[in-house]
Amino acid sequence: MIAIQPKPNDQMISDAVASYPAICRGFFYGVTNHEGNSTVTHVTVAGVNPITRADLLNAEQIAAENQVSLLGMYVSHPDKSSVPQPEEASVAKPGFHYIIISVSAEVSIITSCWKLNGMMQFERVEILNFQII
Numbered sequence: 330m331i332a333i334q335p336k337p338n339d340q341m342i343s344d345a346v347a348s349y350p351a352i353c354r355g356f357f358y359g360v361t362n363h364e365g366n367s368t369v370t371h372v373t374v375a376g377v378n379p380i381t382r383a384d385l386l387n388a389e390q391i392a393a394e395n396q397v398s399l400l401g402m403y404v405s406h407p408d409k410s411s412v413p414q415p416e417e418a419s420v421a422k423p424g425f426h427y428i429i430i431s432v433s434a435e436v437s438i439i440t441s442c443w444k445l446n447g448m449m450q451f452e453r454v455e456i457l458n459f460q461i462i
Contacts, residue, residue, distance in 0.1 A: 330366045330367075330454065330455045330456075330457060331366070331367045331368070331369065331400070331426055331442050331454055331455070331456055331457070332366070332367070332368045332369065332456075332457040333357075333368075333369040333428075333456060333457075334359075334368065334369060334370055336371070337357060337359075337369045337370065337371050337372045338369075340371075340372050340374075341355065341357070341372055341403050341428065341430060341440075342430060342438055342440070344372075344374050344403075344405070345405035345430040345432045345438070346432055346436055346438075348377055348405060348407075349405070349407050349432050349433075349434070349436075350407045350408070350434075351377040351407065352377060352404060352405050352406070352407060353374070353376070353377060353403075353404070353405045353430075354374075354375040354376065354377070354378075354379070354380055354402065354403070354404050354405075355372050355373055355374045355375045355402065355403050356372065356373050356375060356384075356388040356391075356399060356401070356402055356403075357369045357371070357372045357400050357401055357402070357403055357426075357428065358370060358371050358372070358373075358388075358391070358392050358395065358397045358398065358399055358400060359371070359397055359398065359400050360397060360398060361398060361400070367398075367400050367426065369400060370397060371395075371397075372403065373388065373391055375388075375402075380402060385422075399425075400425070400426050401425040401426030401427055401428065401444075402422075402425060402426075402427055402428075403427070403428040403429070403430060404417075404427070404428075404429055404430070405429075405430045405431075405432050406429055406430065406431045406432070407432055407433070408432075408433050408434070409431060410431055410439070411429040411430065411431035411439045411440060411441040412429070412441065413427065413429060413443050413451045417451075418445065418449060418450060418451055421445050421449075421451070422445075423445050423449075424444075424445075425444070425445075426442055426443070426444050426454060427442065427443045427444065427451070428440060428441070428442050428456075429441050429442075429443065440456065441453060441456070442454040442455075442456050
């Protein structure tokens with residue numbers, strides 16, 4: 330389970346809407362409790378270009394500087410569902426959460442979260458918006 334605080338939730342959605350019709354990408358950070366549940370506390374925008382190794386290293390540095398964990402990445406799916414595309418599993422990092430924001434010209438927002446399982450396939454993770462767990 331993952332909870333998203335209001336400010337990072339709003340930032341990810343704003344990024345998706347502002348980037349439309351392009352794809353937006355970014356990282357999210359927070360804490361994980363002893364039960365394995367995570368809370369997203371803030372995000373950084375990576376832009377519209379594919380994530381690079383340098384982007385990932387920078388995100389890890391930001392996490393260390395802020396004494397939080399790099400929990401995962403977010404991406405928008407303009408005019409597509411919030412379900413991961415098959416090619417996304419091949420570049421996904423095990424252990425990371427992936428928040429996918431579906432956005433359309435009508436600005437309908439659907440958000441989902443996914444994580445790779447041991448078979449390298451995405452499994453849905455429950456999102457609890459606006460709650461701290």
